[in-house]
Amino acid sequence: MADIQSKASSRPLADTIPCMDTSAEQDPRVYFAAERTFLAWIRTGLGLMGVGFAVSRFGLFLRELSAGASRLPAQTTGLSLWSGVMLVGLGVIVTLSAVVRHFQLVRELRSGTWRPGRVSTDAVILGLVLASLGIAMGIYLTLVR
Numbered sequence: 001m002a003d004i005q006s007k008a009s010s011r012p013l014a015d016t017i018p019c020m021d022t023s024a025e026q027d028p029r030v031y032f033a034a035e036r037t038f039l040a041w042i043r044t045g046l047g048l049m050g051v052g053f054a055v056s057r058f059g060l061f062l063r064e065l066s067a068g069a070s071r072l073p074a075q076t077t078g079l080s081l082w083s084g085v086m087l088v089g090l091g092v093i094v095t096l097s098a099v100v101r102h103f104q105l106v107r108e109l110r111s112g113t114w115r116p117g118r119v120s121t122d123a124v125i126l127g128l129v130l131a132s133l134g135i136a137m138g139i140y141l142t143l144v145r
Helices: 002-010 028-070 079-111 121-143
Strands: none
Touching: 028 079, 079 121
């Protein structure tokens, strides 16, 4: 047992860690990570479009439900439709932005001009927009009963 431990400890660290001598633009793992990030943005855009569609159709469902129950014409503000359309539009913008940013990133990796540690402005903007939409929806739901 001690013999196995001494052999393991006598091996240089370079034998156990994959080669880190290659530059980022030549390492395929960097491109795979960029592709995973791109696909995550695509999923985010599709999710926003799906939620937007559900929100817009939910207002229609509630209007039909109230009209059927009371036999009176239902009053609607149309907020559900427009907020749903805005979420679908935001999903389209996120998807298109992801495509553009992915092309930029691959171009930067190929040319060697990519800088690590840069803040993703797309993610920050999306987070701020979604947070403000959430606050606005919360205020609306609180005020309208």
